[in-house]
Amino acid sequence: MARKIGSRYTANQILGRGSAGTVWLGEGPDGPVAIKLLREDLASDQELVGRFVQERTALLGLEHPHIVTVRDLVVDGNDLALVMDLVRGTDLRTRLERERRLAPEAAVAIVADVADALAAAHAAGVVHRDVKPENVLLDMRGPIGPGGSHPALLTDFGVAKLIDSPRRTRATKIIGTPDYLAPEIVEGLPPRAAVDIYALATVLYELLAGFTPFGGGHPGAVLRRHVTETVVPLPGIPEELWQLLVQCLAKAPASRLRASELAARLREQLPTLAGMPPLEVDEPDLSEEAAEESAPSAPQGEPVRRRGAVSLVPGAKPDSNRDTHTSMRVPGPDELAGGAHGTARAPRATGAPRPGSARHKAAVRRRRVTLGVAGVVVAAVVAVGAWFASSGGDDDQPAPGTHSTSAP
Template structure:
């Protein structure tokens, strides 16, 4: 192993930079003359499985981020001789070099750079990726007036790695503490860089890392050097508690643009880039990237031909499409399964992935004091770790933390009311918030949690500041389960809510109260129907609810139903023998419960055709799993037959078929399909073929994701194809994966 290995098909032009783990070079593709930036891993590290896995992870993460504000990944190449990322070459300079030359940037220029890179972070966050190492060296400023993010080497999807890693000058307090990386963590780092741009120095500087950690953790942001109009923006972005920062980079862009327009006028961005253009062009002219004007950048991925024995050559498409031997395929499959709409399938002979760590739950505590208001807080919330799907795990953790984030905001808003704030200050008190959290039930696909919120304050002494709440999360999707996911449709009606009220009443302390109406009229009894509350609503339970091993806990806030405020709240448990027949069959399965016994509940409606079934074709013998809620219809291909399953509310279609067209070469069929897709304006992001068939995925010309898996035998063929909107990817990843795993092609050795 040595550092002279080059990606086959590329000629090195010049070195763009070197670092502890490798080098980045400008290279020309010999067949087309297009330029690309290639990041090589140092040969010393090829034997270090941990470092190589991290390099693969960077490739996989970059492949899932599609943004004009993030440097594109064209190919990942790994052979026994070396490993490299082939990336877009951008004619520009790093923000670090720009700051060395300029020291301080005009506010409009700094805001323009921040906006572009924040948009890149926003697109990464939308793909479930947290960068964790935003710094001037990782922001490229082009001559054309745009900024792009680079280097996702520390990025993570899981939001729970426990690793204190990053660039210390820009690390958020939670990152110093080894807590999960969140979008708000990137917002903090970006704000630190923005501070440096407008002041000429970093917000905190120290001689030791411990001193720097203390400053980021407890010291007030030194805003005196910041232009007055920008101080609130920086104070928000660098709040010690991530709950006080903009929750996402996208939200921060909205705030940034509002401040910029109000302070610098509607043309602020154009003026900002105009100020940067001369410096960026002059600095770029001094680097090898000046060659890009003549040679052109790589406008599309280029195959790495002849990469080495046992390695599949790369193919066209944006994303990771080049040589991936057994272990890289395993690493990608472990990392997430669906990559930019493509499903990675391990073929025979490849190393099987180790099983993912089991999902576990631990209760975390967020504590501190508000920097501006007399509020202290000690708030518990559950957090999950382990599991196979990092993006789902992040969604679960976001859902589990949401109640305390909402609680923080509500108390802060209440205390910030001028009259209330004055009373609290006159009383010399600090409103002390507390929230406790306990796990009610954990099943393989379900987590149910109960929160108890409390507040110590003489001024805010009203009972409504103290209440319980519960939520349940689908651990396979990260979705918070609402009434429509839990109860049968006929229960979410006037009659159904009346049934629920009748069953809950005997378990309450004093039954459901009555409230007076017009003088002389009969008093009205409150119910569990949210539509009966003051203000109305849908026919759903007017309480949050969670699930235990014994039954469901309903957290009833009597004052919200119309009872006297003094009635307070009550947690009422409804046993499963009185609840089972009200629940959706799918949800009963999540609870691990069997079909209910007969009861007085309204009759159930029938499932949609094809819902939650296994379909087997009698003629060709292929079999597939059909997700719940899909409607079946006949689909007849040439010289064969099949079935199409659709779900209109998701815009998703699953098609399965068999044909008497065996004996073909899978690689030839795959090439024809790729050419047809790209000829229609689509884009292939993954493809693979062997002697038994092929798999391919990507985007159609209209932007929808497609995935096709076809098995080809000597006498016949069987296939499966999914098509669905890109914005439904998150909720369809699981069903797509399940159907692919369950698909069996039948006997392909003969015609049918």
């Protein structure tokens, strides 16, 4: 059912839903538009409305061929909406789910487009904060690029920033999607441009491999891996492209490339990737160690794979609603120190259980039972020995190692 948005726009049909609101196919004075209508509880937040108005100039000023342009911001009664260009196509998550993984040439071309978009945004002082396949749209009416790729456009600029108000997300909260969060965000540091580079490199890894480098299992485990684990190499990937990925997934923000540098370096790679088929990568089943970290509600015997869009609610369905962002508690230093494969923990022998894991706890329990049984046996032996000693005294027989003082 159609509804009016402000005085200039009409929302006709729902295109999708997310955690921040609903996207509608709409009509405006200049033709079709996409209207992102934020949730009513967000629209009733006067502080958020104020931030919305303050960010108006910055959001409307972001114009680039690879950015979905925000045409207008509407504040009208209970309606809080962003009016954007309508992109005729699909999002990158949908293509990834259909094809599982992309050929390197197409993947690199798409990510180079997004890097161009980020370069323009960062130059304007805007950090996206939530780069992921759901927020990359593919323009099916645009010219075909390298590897048969369609032009990629980055959308939802400013949404995470608008909702990330100091009152709404105190120092104990973080904004973002777990699989794509840079380590510095997990550790509670303010987001800078480098967080977008880390997220985009994660997207490139996912396009090539079919899974994210640190995803899978419980969200807390995913966050810890970002801080403590090193990225696992992909077989068959050209060395120069791999080194580029590793640099942009560096734990230290200063070690990552800038968006403009990343876009240029990726396009330099395109001629060497022409005709290369998708990588032959086995999507890893959740290992025994990772299974211990996964949500306890996962069906027994069913492998949990390292895929994007990890649910923040145990037992919840996958992110079919294309959530824009999620809010999580920042883990403490003691939690981050328990990483699975990083330097934040003491080395252990191959096959040995990870400290704190279910296997480790079971082993501790077994040792305690063993020690308890051994203690009972020792106590029993001592008791029996004491009984024999006392029995010998009653029969007037000297105990071994003693001398009798009886008269002859």
